[in-house]
Amino acid sequence: MQSQTKRLLTAEQLDAMLRASADTGCRVEAELTDGWFNSAYRVRLDDGRPAIVKVAPPADVPVLRYERGIMRTEATVYRQLAAVGGIPLPELIHQGPDFLVISVLDGIPWDKAGDQVPTDRQDALRRELGRITARLHTVRSPDGRFGYPAPEAGLSGADWPTAFSAMVEAILEDAGRWDSPLGIAPDEVRSLAGADALGEVTDAALVHFDLWPGNIFISDGVTADATSDGRPAGVTGLIDHERAFYGDPAAELVSLDFGGGIAPDGPLVAGYLEAGGRLPFGPSLRHRLALYRLYLGLLLVVECGPRGYGADHIASCRRTLDSWAAALRDLTNS
Numbered sequence: 001m002q003s004q005t006k007r008l009l010t011a012e013q014l015d016a017m018l019r020a021s022a023d024t025g026c027r028v029e030a031e032l033t034d035g036w037f038n039s040a041y042r043v044r045l046d047d048g049r050p051a052i053v054k055v056a057p058p059a060d061v062p063v064l065r066y067e068r069g070i071m072r073t074e075a076t077v078y079r080q081l082a083a084v085g086g087i088p089l090p091e092l093i094h095q096g097p098d099f100l101v102i103s104v105l106d107g108i109p110w111d112k113a114g115d116q117v118p119t120d121r122q123d124a125l126r127r128e129l130g131r132i133t134a135r136l137h138t139v140r141s142p143d144g145r146f147g148y149p150a151p152e153a154g155l156s157g158a159d160w161p162t163a164f165s166a167m168v169e170a171i172l173e174d175a176g177r178w179d180s181p182l183g184i185a186p187d188e189v190r191s192l193a194g195a196d197a198l199g200e201v202t203d204a205a206l207v208h209f210d211l212w213p214g215n216i217f218i219s220d221g222v223t224a225d226a227t228s229d230g231r232p233a234g235v236t237g238l239i240d241h242e243r244a245f246y247g248d249p250a251a252e253l254v255s256l257d258f259g260g261g262i263a264p265d266g267p268l269v270a271g272y273l274e275a276g277g278r279l280p281f282g283p284s285l286r287h288r289l290a291l292y293r294l295y296l297g298l299l300l301v302v303e304c305g306p307r308g309y310g311a312d313h314i315a316s317c318r319r320t321l322d323s324w325a326a327a328l329r330d331l332t333n334s
Contacts, residue, residue, distance in 0.1 A: 005057040005307055006039040014041060014053060021096040026053070034109070034214065036307070037067070038242075042104070045093075049103070052090070056098040062306050064299075065170040066243075069150025074242035075100055076149060080139050080206065081241075087135050088217075088237040107220055107236040110213035110259065117218075123267040125218060126260055128234050130271025133211070133252055136238075137277060141204035141246035148245045160201040160247055161194075164291075167245075168193045171298045178305025182298065183318055184325050189298070192328050195291055197284040204246035208238065209296075212258040215240045249277070250285055251292040290328040297321030 009017070011028040019025050026043035032052070039055045056071040057063060078092040090102040110117075110125075117125070141149070147156035147163030155170055157163035172186045182189075208215075217237040253262045262268060264281045272279060279285065300317040303309075 005037050005061055005063060007055050007058050007061075008039060009041070009055060014043065014055075017055075017096070017099065018043075018045075018053070018094075018101070021099075022094040022101060026051070038071070045101075049093075051093055052102050052104060054100045054102070059098075064174045064303060064306060066148055066153050066155055066167065066299075069152035070148075070242040071098060071100060073148070073150050073244060074240075077206065077208075077241035077244050078102070081136065084135060084139055087132055088235055089241075090237055090239065105217045105237040105239070107217045110216045110218050113218060122260065125235060127267040127271035127274075129211075129216065129256075129259075130268040130273075130277070131275040132235060132238070133208075133256070133268075134272045134275035134277030136208060137205045137249040137252070139206035141206075144204060146201075146204045146245075146247050156246075159199070160204070161198040163245075163247060164198055164295075165193065168295060168298070171295070171302055174305075175298070175302045178302060180302045180305055181314065181318060182301055183322055189294070192294060192325070192332060193291060195287055197287045198248070198291070200284060201248040201288075205249040206244060207247050207249060207251050208241060208244050209251060209255060210240055210243045211238065211252060211255045216259070248288060248292070250279060250288055253279075253289060254292045254296050287331055290324070290331050293324040294321075294328050297324040 008031075014028055015025045024046045026045050029042045029044055029050075032040040032042055038057070041053045041055075043051050043053055045051050054071070054074075072095075075092060075095040078089065081087045081089055082092070088105075090105055092100065092102055094101040145156045145158060145163070146160045147167060149156070153170075155163065155166045157166055168189065172189060174180070175182055175186070215238060216235060217239065219234060219236050256262055256268060260266075260268070264279075269279060297317075297320050301314065301321050304314045304317060
């Protein structure tokens with residue numbers, strides 16, 4: 001995906017950047033173009049290891065408030081999840097001042113597998129993903145604060161209502177900065193976002209908040225019970241942790257819903273509950289999910305400004321935001 005936030009480097013520049021910080025050089029094999037914010041390159045390090053280098057936008061390129069410092073957030077999440085164990089993810093090889101070097105995952109992004117994954121394997125993968133997500137949510141904020149961890153963003157609070165209110169206010173300020181076509185008045189957003197149900201969230205759990213199928217890798221042998229070398233076919237890794245925050249674990253369902261549904265009796269929720277996760281489905285949870293969908297819808301529309309997306313993409317994002325805002329209005333007025 002083309003974006004104005006992507007920092008494009010030549011092979012020589014990338015090699016020099018690694019040598020100055022990581023004490024190793026690299027040979028660029030390919031630019032990875034699927035990402036929407038950072039630039040990424042598949043490289044071969046001097047010691048022969050394949051790796052991915054993710055590069056943050058240039059310092060002078062404007063980004064959204066919550067995006068400030070998110071490269072460091074991703075490195076923090078990698079370290080936290082590696083300490084927990086049982087969560088498939090790349091190895092963090094090196095953290096530079098404005099880039100990360102991570103290992104290459106086996107398998108392919110789930111969205112690339114398409115129709116080759118039969119229904120029974122889809123269900124098994126969703127159940128496994130639910131178990132992995134529950135383990136991810138056992139990670140807690142190291143200082144007990146809610147919201148985005150990067151101090152540059154300044155979007156955290158001592159409780160979830162305070163942090164979420166700050167997050168919403170920041171995206172509304174960004175919307176004004178880029179004259180984003182929200183189709184909903186900021187005062188109505190503030191009114192809808194001030195839900196009493198948020199106060200029920202008392203633990204600051206790690207939330208990935210971007211677990212759509214493109215950020216979930218599955219093994220190449222998804223049509224069988226095992227890969228060609230005999231390993232069980234399944235989820236091989238989660239990527240792109242930079243948008244993570246500490247808050248309500250139920251917010252994870254918003255992006256997970258893009259992969260095949262989050263019904264209470266579905267395989268993903270079953271796996272989540274099997275691994276010790278808690279999802280008390282009821283009016284409060286439904287209201288909170290509607291709030292998090294509204295927030296994501298705002299992000300999708302407003303990010304079009306700094307990234308320079310075209311009219312068709314903006315219109316698609318607006319339709320999503322309109323739908324989610326209407327659903328929250330209905331819940332609020334019922």
